[in-house]
Amino acid sequence: MARMPGTVYRPVRNFHPNGVREHRGLVLHVQDGNNSPFGWYNDPASQASSDFWVSKSGVIEQYVNTGVDYAWAQVAGNPYYTSVETEGHPNESLTDAQVEGVAKIYAWGHGEWSWPLIVVDSTTAHGLTYHGIGGAAWGGHTGCPGDLRKPQRGRIIARAGELVSPPAPHRTVSVAHMVTAMKADSAGPQGDVTYKTEALLLESALYAEGLLAKQWVDGSLGTKTREAYAAWQRSKAGGSYSESAADGYPGIQSLSRLGTRHNFLALA
Ligand SMILES: [Zn+2]
Known part of the structure; x- marks a missing residue:
């Protein structure tokens, strides 16, 4: 059971049991909406879910048994990467509290699965990647998370590096x-x-x-x-x-x- 401390755990119906094949890192998404997607993820008709969601105020919700079961966030990328949805729209930057929240998730994954502290634009490399890079195979959401949030991954990784139990x-x-x-x-x-x-x-x-x-x-x-x-x-x-x-x-x-x-x- 890979549950991250400090999150609101709200298990949903939409997930694939025991489907995770590798722990390559984290995929950044934009919700293109506001408020918790819990209800949407808990409705089988939506065919959608993610591992995590971070609100604009920095609240982190977790929806699946991350690292064992996979969420339905990035199609062909699901068995290989954990997913995080971020509240808001592509024409809005991540808030400071969201950067902090995603950094906490990344630091946690670094400890659990050795996610390296790097940004990657890739569907295979280990690190912090983004949804749109996967193209059609990842659901064709090429505008996710958008040009404002994509470059914020550098700050997320820098902050995650500070949060990782810093060795001397x-x-x-x-x-x-x-x-x-x-x-x-x-x-x-x-x-x-x-x-x-x-x-x-x-x-x-x-x-x-x-x-x-x-x-x-x-x-x-x-x-x-x-x-x-x-x-x-x-x-x-x-x-x-x-x-x-x-x-x-x-x-x-x-x-x-x-x-x-x-x-x-x-x-x-
Ligand atoms: Zn997405």
Whole structure:
């Protein structure tokens, strides 16, 4: 049962039991109306529902057993993404309270399923996406949530990052730093130890996963570390992410997954 704390839980009839296949992230929608859609979602004739709804004042309602059963919000995207409806119309921006509410949902999903703290315009990548990107396969709602709300996803993610139980600064690992360090290291004999604290977190996690021998946990991201990271990208625990090249260079999706298992926060 995946119920988010701090929401008003109002289970509805419209959902597909045990239909969730992956936890890729969250899809942002606009209600194009006002007031709780509970009655609409509870009426089988509407054929509609969502996981969450956030009012203009920031009230969050949850309607289904998120992450297990799916709501009827984005057709072909339903088994893969959680959905959030936001009160109001496409020609209105999200209120500050709505940004906060959606950020809370995202931070919760980050903790539950390692949703990475990024905005994506995609129907497959893990992150915060939007309804219209799915085109006909997602119901043809190309104007959802509209040009005012779409760019507000950046603020939502930034706020979610603040809400995520913040690890101490020394428990963050940056994708950009790790890729830079790996490239510098393979070019020189001594390696780049500029990001040694982060590199040690990365290597310790790979060691704990049984993918890297202890002697290579040295803060220098050499060939062995890159091979171990490629193995992580290919592994089941690493997830079936879009880093299918599995080239050993960390991406935000596989690094978030690793960070959730080993207590560090992955940053882009
Ligand atoms: Zn929508």
